[in-house]
Amino acid sequence: MEKALIGLGAALAVGIPALATAYAQAKIGSAGAATIAEKPETAAMMIILEALPETMVILGFVVAIMLILQFA
């Protein structure tokens, strides 16, 4: 039971930020595509903005790994 809860905790640590990142990237992506269509020179800036929310998942991944390695 304890292991199952640790597993669930690790899954939530990655899953919830992944959903948040997906939501943010969807919004940024659609706005970014429209911006690049208008101003192609903003492509790099849009890639940067698109990539920014990923940090949430990376940190979630670290938390998940720590949970598993420390407690499982």
Added chain:
Amino acid sequence: MITDMVNLKIIGLKSDGKDLLEHIRDLGVLHIEEEKEYYQVTEEPLIEKMRFLRAGVLGLLEDLGWKDLDNPDWGLAESLREIVPLNDIAVLEEIEKSLMEFKERLSEMTDEVRALEESTVALKQVHYIATHFHSFFSEEKKNEKVVSLWLVDSSKLDNLLKGLERTIRSLTPVVERPYLNHKAISQGENFLVLALSVNPESSSAVSKLMEEFGCISYLVPKTAMDELALESPNASQMELKWLPKKLAQAKTTLDAAKREWGPRLAALYVILDEELELLVLEKKFSGGGELFTLNGWVPLSALEDTVSSLKHRFGERILATWRAPEPQEWPKVPILLKNSKWAKPFELFLKLLPMPGYKSIDPTALIAIFFPFFAGCMIGDIGYGIVFGLIGLWMFKKYRNRSAIMMNVSQILMNIAILSILWGFLYGEFFGDLGHRLIHLKPLWVERTEGIIPVMAFTIALGMAHILLGLALGAYEGVRHNKKRHVYERLGTLFTLLGILLFIVNHMDLVNLNFMWAALVFLVFGLAFLIKGRNLAGLIETIGSIGNILSYIRIAAIGLSSAILAMVATKFVDVLGVSFFGILLAFSIHLLNLIIAIAGSVLHSARLHYVEFFGKFYEGVGNKYKPLKRRRGTAWKKP
């Protein structure tokens, strides 16, 4: 690195203005500086006409659908340039007249193709209806019934037929027998074409009822075949045989026109564009008086050749002076990147950003080192590396001397492939664990799926090194451009991070030395610099940098997911055996993983550079070096 530039000022006689500009264009090295006051150009009829004609030619190329814009008819362009005086408005009017005639002919051809395409679609529709209803029509007409076609919602058919039966029964005299015959065929997913046959006297009442039910009278597309087709489907079939042939013939004629006229029109566009540019420049720089003054930038390496060529061509009729740019002029000096052969393909990454400022750092060489290293670390598979290497080699051969961008991409891909193979040996991966299963391949360092912590620790260390390098470069840029606040801020963050690093090393007993005092010294200096630079905001910058370093864990995370997916692919062969289905599934998952691996590694490596690394020192404040030159090189028309 960023090429050193020299400001070159040329003063000549107004009468030599056009020749001078042509000569400079042929040399193709002078980036002309256009001062604000020069922007007001008198709108001359010749310039207006040339602009109009250029737009017209471009429009014709669009209408033709000719896309091979890199391959105009250069031979024709050369002859046109020699024999056609484009600065004569009468000549331009003559060209315009010819183009209008060509446009009319082109419209006729495209209209014919469009009409034939529409007829083919319509005839297919007629044939479809005719084949299904021909016998019904013939039989009912023989019995002197009225036949009509309706488009009906499929779900309403049963209710509709019941309603029709009731209506016809009420309209038919008692002594006569009510008559309703029908046939339906599907039209799309939700509709039917319904043929109704009734007695002539009930025809109008039936039409009214059908309309009340929301049915639409079905009109067979208006082609010459309408009636004939319904009478005899064979006739429409015959039509369908020759119509595609006629369409193919019309398309062939249009394609031939496209192949013949596309390169010619493109050549005309090129010379019009060149002449227009020259004409506008001539008007801009002639101003008042008898002198013609041109001010611009040339690379230092090309200065000697440029000046001697100008002197050789114009002798004492021009005066050329040059000087190095003053520091206050640096923001407007155009930027030309010059890198070694191995780093040059990576200039592609800077094309997505504004150019770096003059006398600042060109990060291309650093990208060439770190980008493949990061991407290789994420992919980390010998088999995948070999596949990417082969794709890169194929692209290199295919696009050699054809597309500069694709050549650069292929070289970047080959660099990533080499590093992927090297990392593959360190992780002991060949298509996941296939290498281990087949030839007992052992990792030289660590197996990623088993020892994620060492890989994560390594990526954090890598991030630390990358960010510290960025901060050091940022401090150097601050010193070079005399921006004290930048220097304090970057050095403050750098020292603070070093202090934290030494503190961790000391705390974890990673080496047999006591770094506590050194850590404290770095932290004190770091905080002092930060407060001097930006007060408390400097501390936020440091916290941001720690976040940047943690962001490098993505290298381990993406690598781990790629390694696990590769292992899953091989597991399918375990589960399903060495069967066709098992191998197919394993192959499909490896293919998917290959695509994810290259897309993910490239995107995330780029992000680590753009966001984490460049944020510490890069300022995109430069203008791109755009010399006045012919659209195709200069070698073919040098004096």
